[in-house]
Amino acid sequence: MDFHDEAFVLSARAHGDTGVIADLLTETHGRRSAYVAGGASRRMKPFLQAGARVAADYRARTSDHLGSARLEPIGEGPSALFDDPLALTGLAAAAAVAQGALPEREPHPGAFHAFEALMAAFAVPSVWPAIYVRFEAGLLDDLGFGLDLNGCAVTGTHDDLVWVSPRTGRAVSRDAGRPYADKLLVLPPFMLGAQAGLSDGDVGAGLALTGHFLEQFVFHPQNRPLPPARVWLIDKLTEQGRL
Secondary structure, three states, X not given: OEEEEEEEEEEEEEEOOOEEEEEEEEOOOOEEEEEEOOOOOOOOHHHHXXXXXXXXEEEOOOOOOOEEEEEEEOOOHHHHHOOOHHHHHHHHHHHHHHHHHOOEOOOOHHHHXXXXXXXXXXXXXXXXXXXXXXXXXXXXXXOOOOOEOOOOOOOOOOOOEEEEXXXXXXXXXXXXXXXXXXXXXXXXXXXXXXXXXXXXXXXXXXXXXXXXHHHHHHHHHHXXXXXXXXXXXXXXXXXXXXX
C-alpha cells in the first residue's frame, strides 16, 4: 500500500541505531505509524517533533504491516513556539490526545484540519486555549461522539443553553436544568459560537466538558486514562490563571 499525503507528526521514538518510528496524522489516510530511516540524524530531528508538518511518501507491504515513510518538512513547524513554553505544552497535549483517541488506518480528515487550525492558533496566546477546547470537541465529533449543542434536550429551546448532560452530551437550558445543576456540566458560551467571547472560567469549563466525554467514550473503553500531557496542560493553565 503506497500513498503520498500531508501529515502532522504526533510523536517519534527511536528504533534501532539511526531510525525512528513516527506516528503521523495524515490528511486523507488517518493516523499511521511508519519507520523513518535516518530519523535520528541531526538533519531530520527538527521535523520529527510533535506538530511538525511534513509531506509523507508512505509504503507498506499490506495495510496491516508497519510501513515506512520518507518525509519532507513543510513550513517552519513547531520551531516558532520554542519561546512559548505554554503553547508547547498545549501542542504536546493535542498531539497526545489525537494519538490516543484516533484509531490507526481510519481516515479522519476532520481531525487533521482541526489540528491544522490549532497549530495556527498557537500564535495568538489569548485565543489558543479556547481553540484547544474546540479541537477536542472536534475530535469527539469526528469519532462519532459529538456534543449536541443545537437545542435543549428537555424543552427544545435554542436559547439560554448553559449546561450539558454528562450522560448524553446534549445541551440543557438554564430553566430546565436548574433543579439538576449540581449534576450537569457547564457549557461555556464560546462553544456555542465564536462571537460569544471569553469570560473567566470558560476555558476550564470547556476542558472539563471535553475531558469528561473523551474519558467516557474514548479512553475508558481502551482501559486508558487521559494522556498525562493533557493533565500537565491543565496544571500550567491553572498556574498562569488562565482557567
